Amino acid sequence: MWDWRFLFLILFSTVVDYTMGILIEKNDSKNKKKLFLWISILVNLGFLGYFKYSNFFLENFVQAFSFLGQDLKFRGLEIVLPVGISFYTFQTLSYTIDVYRKKLSPTKDFIAFSAFVSFFPQLVAGPIERATHLLPQFYRKRKFDYKLAVNGMRQILWGLFKKVVIADNCAQFANQIFNNYEDYSGSTLILGAVFFTFQIYGDFSGYSDIAIGISRLFGFDLMRNFAYPYFSRDIAEFWRRWHISLSTWFRDYLYIPLGGSRGGMWMKIRNTFIIFLVSGFWHGANWTFIVWGALNALYFLPLLLSGKNRNHLEVVAYDKSLPSFKEILQIGVTFGLTVFAWIFFRAENLGHAFGYINGIFSDSIIGVPEIRPSYLIALLVVALVVEWIGRRNQFAIESLRIYSKFRFHYLFYLFLCYLIFIFGGQEQEFIYFQF
Numbered sequence: 107m108w109d110w111r112f113l114f115l116i117l118f119s120t121v122v123d124y125t126m127g128i129l130i131e132k133n134d135s136k137n138k139k140k141l142f143l144w145i146s147i148l149v150n151l152g153f154l155g156y157f158k159y160s161n162f163f164l165e166n167f168v169q170a171f172s173f174l175g176q177d178l179k180f181r182g183l184e185i186v187l188p189v190g191i192s193f194y195t196f197q198t199l200s201y202t203i204d205v206y207r208k209k210l211s212p213t214k215d216f217i218a219f220s221a222f223v224s225f226f227p228q229l230v231a232g233p234i235e236r237a238t239h240l241l242p243q244f245y246r247k248r249k250f251d252y253k254l255a256v257n258g259m260r261q262i263l264w265g266l267f268k269k270v271v272i273a274d275n276c277a278q279f280a281n282q283i284f285n286n287y288e289d290y291s292g293s294t295l296i297l298g299a300v301f302f303t304f305q306i307y308g309d310f311s312g313y314s315d316i317a318i319g320i321s322r323l324f325g326f327d328l329m330r331n332f333a334y335p336y337f338s339r340d341i342a343e344f345w346r347r348w349h350i351s352l353s354t355w356f357r358d359y360l361y362i363p364l365g366g367s368r369g370g371m372w373m374k375i376r377n378t379f380i381i382f383l384v385s386g387f388w389h390g391a392n393w394t395f396i397v398w399g400a401l402n403a404l405y406f407l408p409l410l411l412s413g414k415n416r417n418h419l420e421v422v423a424y425d426k427s428l429p430s431f432k433e434i435l436q437i438g439v440t441f442g443l444t445v446f447a448w449i450f451f452r453a454e455n456l457g458h459a460f461g462y463i464n465g466i467f468s469d470s471i472i473g474v475p476e477i478r479p480s481y482l483i484a485l486l487v488v489a490l491v492v493e494w495i496g497r498r499n500q501f502a503i504e505s506l507r508i509y510s511k512f513r514f515h516y517l518f519y520l521f522l523c524y525l526i527f528i529f530g531g532q533e534q535e536f537i538y539f540q541f
Contacts, residue, residue, distance in 0.1 A: 108189050109186070109188075112188040112189070115153065115188055115191070116188075116194060116223065116224055117220075119149065119150060119153065119194070119195070119198055119223070120198065120219065120220050120223045120224070122145070122146060122149050122150075123146050123150070123198040123199075123201055123202050123219075123223075124212075124213070124216055124219050124220075126142045126143070126145055126146040126202050127201060127202055127205045127212035127213070128212050128214070129142045130142045130143060130202070130205050130206050130212065131205065131211065131212045139206060140206075142202075143202055143203070143206045146198075146199065146202040147199065147202070150195045150198060150199050151195070151199075153191065153195065154191055154192065154195045156185070157185055157186075157187055157188055157191060158187055158191065158192070158390075158391055159387075159391045160185055161185065161391065162391030162392070187540070189230055189539060190229050190230040190231070192388060193228075193229065193230065193231060193232050193234055194223055194224065194229060196234050196352075196355055197222075197223060197234050197235055197236075197237075198223055199359070200234075200235075200236050200237050200238075200355065200359065201219075201222075201237035201241070203359055204236070204237055204238055205237075209238055210237055210238050210241070213241060215244075215245070218241065218244040218245060219241065221244050222235075222237065222240055222241045222244060225240065225321075225326075227316075227317040227318075227320040227321045227326075227328070228314075228317040228318075228321070228328060230536070230538075230539060231310070231313050231314075231317075231536055231538040231539060232313075232314065232317070232331060232349075232351050232352070232538070233314055233317070233318070233328055233329050233330075233331040233350070233351035234351040234352055234355055235328060235329060235351070236329070239327075239329060240326070240328070243325075243326050243327065248324065248325045249325065250325070251325055254322045254325065255322060255323050257319075257322055257504065258318070258319040258320065258321070258322025258323045259319065259323070260319070260501075260503055260504065260506075260519075261315045261316075261318055261319035261322070261500075261501050261504070262315065262316050262319035262320065263319075263503070263519060263522055263523070264315055264501055264502055264503050264522070265311070265312040265313065265314070265315025265316035265318075265319060265501075266312065266316065266526055267312075267489070267522050267525060267526055268307075268308040268309075268311060268312035268315065268489065269308055269309055269312030269313065269316070269536075270312075270526050270529075270530045271308075271485055271489075271525050271526055271529045271530065272304060272305075272307075272308035272312075272485060272486065272489050273304070273305045273306075273307075273308030273309035273312060273534065274309075274530065274532065274533070274534045275479075275482050275485065275529060276301040276302065276304045276305035276308065276482065276486075277301075277305045277309075277532075277534045278532060279297075279298065279301045279477055279479060279482065280298055280299075280301040280302040280305050280452070282298075282477070283295060283297070283298030283301070283477065284298055284302070284452055284453070284458075284462065287458075287461065287462045287465050288461070288465065290465070290475075290476060290477075291468075291470035291471075291473055291475065291476060292465060292466045292467065292468045292469075292470040292471030292472075292473075293470065293471055293472070293473045293474065293475045294475040294476045294477055295462060295465050295466045296445075296466055296471070296475075297475045297477060297478075298477075299445050299446070299448060299449050299452075299462075299466075300445055301482075302448055302449075302452045303336075303441075303444065303445045303448050304486055304489075305537075306448065306451070306452075306537055307332075307335070307336065308489075309534070309536055309537045309538070310332075310349070310536075310537060310538055311331070311332040313536050313538065314331035314332055315332075315501055318330075318331070318501075329350070329351055330350055330500055331349060331350050331351050332347065332348065332349070332350065333346070333347040333350065333421070334347060334421065334493055334497045334502075335347035335348040336437075336441055336444070337421070337422050337437060337493075337494070337497060338418070338422075338437065338440050339417075339418045339422060339433060339436035339437055339440060340409055340414070340415075340417065340418060340436065340440055341402065341405040341406050341409065341440060341443065341444075342406060342409045342414075342415040342416070342417070342418075343417070343418040343419075343440075344440060344444060345402070345406070346419075352385065352388070353385075356381045356384065356385055357381070360380070360381055360384065361377055361378075361380075361381050364376075364377045364380060365377060371411070374410055375407065375410065375411075378403055378406055378407070378410055379400070379403045382399040382400065382402050382403035382406070383396060383399045383400060383403065384399070385399050385402075386398050386399020386400065386402075387399065389451070390540065392455065393455070393456050394450045394451065394453050394454075394455060394456060394458075394459055395450075395451065397450045397456065397459070398447055398448075398450040398451045401446075401447045401450065402447055405443055405447070421497050421498055422437065422497070424498065446463075449462055449463060481529070485525070485529060503515075503518070503522075506518060
């Protein structure tokens, strides 16, 4: 619907990976298996590199020569980024790599494989599914499951609330503050960064909830993509809970092949920086994303060096109603570090990012923000309370009916619908559509 011509791109990628999977299984020669695997990798990453990174490399090539006193004329290539290419590229790569590793037998059903690559609920912004998990689901005869569908509708409703009410309203104020940061005080700039922090969470996790919920209506199970990341007690826990499908993809297909944690400390540090830098670059062809990735790697480093990167595997205050004072401090520090890193993610360029940060750390950091949307702050409090209560579940309102003896949960669903219609902000495109 966006541009039908790009269907040929995803079709070509589908045909290549479908064919390479069969050829990998048919050939006994290890060298030939590697050849077919590399054909799949190079074709997919080649498309991704051309459409997403061509202008970035050309611009930096020209800038490198300008430092040497050579002014090269550069005219950017007019390249349109195909919607969802970063997501379905990694999804198809998981298939050929898993076939090569003998974790999966290659499919002979081209229709099923094509549906796996282009499954519409999660095609544009994930979750990035593994072939071992999603592909076999296309072989089964589909039957309508009422309980699964109701669960899916419940998750769609919560996803819509996070996107339309939380993310889109936060976006209005975050955009206003980031686009005019020179005009605002340091305290207002902090508030703008916080608004973007909740915008990107509501936007992306909301999309994932809607995608997972729609899939359940059709009898499909997609992997979980978010697990209440802003309740994390350290950065390692945050990355186990944020964009889980991408984090685990990099772990399984990049970090572990590089040696993972099996080598010495230097290898662990090297591999950690590689995956965070690649993760940043995956998000976009801009130095801001690379700095964002490097910053998260630096956050992660003390935990890695002290061997505490595997702490906090369970959700915070799992068997309690409220966190301890220590846990509150840990969550606060982690959230603050995350908010600071998101400034680079949101900024248009490094100059914008550093100018914004410089504006925060000024005399005006102490004071009342000029922008104080009380209704939005109240909505954020509602969202946080609901997520805290439901933090042990796959999504916040999954088990809401358990707490209701008088069918209160139906009134709460109507209340969410009311908030969606009343506070639905100006339409904002999903942030991850650009990736």
